[in-house]
Amino acid sequence: AQTVTQSQPEMSVQEAETVTLSCTYDTSESDYYLFWYKQPPSRQMILVIRQEAYKQQNATENRFSVNFQKAAKSFSLKISDSQLGDAAMYFCACLSSNTGKLIFGQGTTLQVKP
Amino acid sequence: ETGVTQSPTHLIKTRGQQVTLRCSSQSGHNTVSWYQQALGQGPQFIFQYYREEENGRGNFPPRFSGLQFPNYSSELNVNALELDDSALYLCASSSIGAGGLETQYFGPGTRLLVL
Numbered sequence A: 001a002q003t004v005t006q007s008q009p010e011m012s013v014q015e016a017e018t019v020t021l022s023c024t025y026d027t028s029e030s031d032y033y034l035f036w037y038k039q040p041p042s043r044q045m046i047l048v049i050r051q052e053a054y055k056q057q058n059a060t061e062n063r064f065s066v067n068f069q070k071a072a073k074s075f076s077l078k079i080s081d082s083q084l085g086d087a088a089m090y091f092c093a094c095l096s097s098n099t100g101k102l103i104f105g106q107g108t109t110l111q112v113k114p
Numbered sequence B: 001e002t003g004v005t006q007s008p009t010h011l012i013k014t015r016g017q018q019v020t021l022r023c024s025s026q027s028g029h030n031t032v033s034w035y036q037q038a039l040g041q042g043p044q045f046i047f048q049y050y051r052e053e054e055n056g057r058g059n060f061p062p063r064f065s066g067l068q069f070p071n072y073s074s075e076l077n078v079n080a081l082e083l084d085d086s087a088l089y090l091c092a093s094s095s096i097g098a099g100g101l102e103t104q105y106f107g108p109g110t111r112l113l114v115l
Helices: none
Strands: A003-005 A010-014 A019-021 A024-026 A032-039 A046-052 A064-069 A074-079 A088-096 A102-104 A108-113 B005-007 B010-013 B019-024 B031-037 B044-050 B053-057 B064-068 B074-078 B087-094 B110-114
Touching: A003 A088, A003 A102, A010 A019, A019 A108, A024 A074, A032 A064, A032 A074, A046 A064, A046 A074, A074 A088, A102 B044, B005 B087, B010 B019, B019 B087, B019 B110, B031 B074, B044 B064, B074 B087
Parallel strands: A010 A108, B010 B110
Antiparallel strands: A003 A024, A019 A074, A032 A046, A032 A088, A064 A074, A088 A102, A088 A108, B005 B019, B019 B074, B031 B044, B031 B087, B044 B053, B064 B074, B087 B110
């Protein structure tokens, strides 16, 4: 069975600063994908970034980047130059390419202070 | 905007009733997955539909059922509603292609309240 753990229920960051959200996962599969999704109070789940497990290079998407440590089963999200619009609940998720099942962590609420 | 739409946005039902939620997938996507998200928690996988057939199911009882139509839109049906069914129901569309499953894109959700 796959599990995803986010150990930080809440984080805060000053506007324009950098913050890192932690995620660990467990899976017995060799082929899987990892994601970070953002869910603002308006509730629509928005894709932030995606990482294929077979790729060694860490994914980046503008101000968002990941630190993917496959052996340690760790997948953290770094947000640089934080903006007020980054305030949201962030979910780490693991997708099994065999089952199509997306397993989510418990979420981390990010507060951005002006 | 992801191009995934859901209806209705909000719904109030009483215990024992039945409910149908609807989802239209993003253009070009052939797969729809449904998730239940309780307040303050991460979404839980209910089931997935591909080519009008169930393609995987989570730990939900049989009173949770679904359909996928030829245009890839989908319905989630819940019978004999219980208070614990109160949640945000999310639909996600994706595409199963030669490379396997692709990224899932979510709709805005339907908020169900069971009284």
